[in-house]
Amino acid sequence: MSGALEGKVAFVTGGLGGIGRAICARFVREGAMVFAADLKESAAVPGTTFVPLDVSSEESVRQAMAVVQEQLGKLDILVNAAGIEIEQTIEQTSLADWNRIFAVNVTGTFLVSKFALPLLRRSGAASIVNFGSYDGFIADPGLAAYCATKGAVHALTRAMACDHGPEGIRVNAVCPGYVDTPMLRSFFRDHGDIHSLEAAVRDVHPLRRYGTPEDVANLVNWLASDEARYASGQLWVLDGGLTAQVQQMKL
Numbered sequence: 001m002s003g004a005l006e007g008k009v010a011f012v013t014g015g016l017g018g019i020g021r022a023i024c025a026r027f028v029r030e031g032a033m034v035f036a037a038d039l040k041e042s043a044a045v046p047g048t049t050f051v052p053l054d055v056s057s058e059e060s061v062r063q064a065m066a067v068v069q070e071q072l073g074k075l076d077i078l079v080n081a082a083g084i085e086i087e088q089t090i091e092q093t094s095l096a097d098w099n100r101i102f103a104v105n106v107t108g109t110f111l112v113s114k115f116a117l118p119l120l121r122r123s124g125a126a127s128i129v130n131f132g133s134y135d136g137f138i139a140d141p142g143l144a145a146y147c148a149t150k151g152a153v154h155a156l157t158r159a160m161a162c163d164h165g166p167e168g169i170r171v172n173a174v175c176p177g178y179v180d181t182p183m184l185r186s187f188f189r190d191h192g193d194i195h196s197l198e199a200a201v202r203d204v205h206p207l208r209r210y211g212t213p214e215d216v217a218n219l220v221n222w223l224a225s226d227e228a229r230y231a232s233g234q235l236w237v238l239d240g241g242l243t244a245q246v247q248q249m250k251l
């Protein structure tokens with residue numbers, strides 16, 4: 001590894017999830033001091049500090065940022081990777097479910113970024129990486145509310161980049177396709193014949209595989225690093241070529 005993040009302080013929400021874990025592990029290997037924030041502490045990522053966090057609660061976000069303030073007093077990298085998925089059409093979606101997914105995926109990104117800003121300003125060269133999705137550009141059937149949240153994160157990413165670029169804060173969104181994490185596994189499980197679905201998903205990709213959390217961590221690592229110093233306000237699709245095709249599979 002290159003030590004690209006030596007001396008930097010990073011805060012990763014959803015830091016114990018499939019993608020968040022890979023990002024935390026990569027950041028540690030690159031020399032960063034890493035806060036892995038998540039709802040509950042499960043097997044810790046070696047070299048990180050766990051911070052309990054519910055991104056949908058203003059009080060919880062305030063407390064988490066107070067921990068960063070007390071321990072290190074600045075922040076260089078914020079990754080908003082916490083997210084949930086609800087597999088429903090709008091007709092099947094209750095208002096409570098709609099509000100819940102927006103509270104985590106959109107309000108969570110807003111709240112954590114808002115309360116991280118005072119710490120990020122002290123960096124001089126800060127980077128926020130939000131999590132969008134290819135579902136924010138095109139729709140998977142039966143994921144209506146999820147698609148809407150990711151479209152909102154894309155718009156928020158551009159707006160934050162405009163507002164905070166002059167303060168030395170870059171803001172980008174990573175927009176993965178299918179990535180092999182607990183979220184994807186639960187999606188497969190909910191669709192009956194796991195093996196044929198997994199094969200269908202794999203084979204529809206031009207690269208004939210779905211992504212790994214490490215594939216995503218590679219891009220996040222670059223966006224977080226000073227090598228990406230001129231990259232801001234963009235939505236970085238990482239999907240093995242999936243959305244380059246005219247025809248999508250039917251699930």
Ligand SMILES: NC(=O)c1ccc[n+]([C@@H]2O[C@H](COP(=O)([O-])OP(=O)(O)OC[C@H]3O[C@@H](n4cnc5c(N)ncnc54)[C@H](O)[C@@H]3O)[C@@H](O)[C@H]2O)c1
Pocket residue numbers: 013014015016017018019020037038039040053054055056080081082083084104108131132133134175176177178179180181182183184
């Ligand atoms: N896996 C994919 O195929 C895929 C594709 C596109 C985008 N994404 C996005 O990538 C991000 C990470 O997804 P993943 O696949 O690692 O999912 P995951 O389910 O493995 O991890 C999500 C993490 O977020 C945490 N979380 C959920 N609600 C929270 C809350 N209120 N406060 C704090 N933490 C909370 C969970 O505890 C979990 O650790 C998500 O934003 C997701 O929408 C994933």
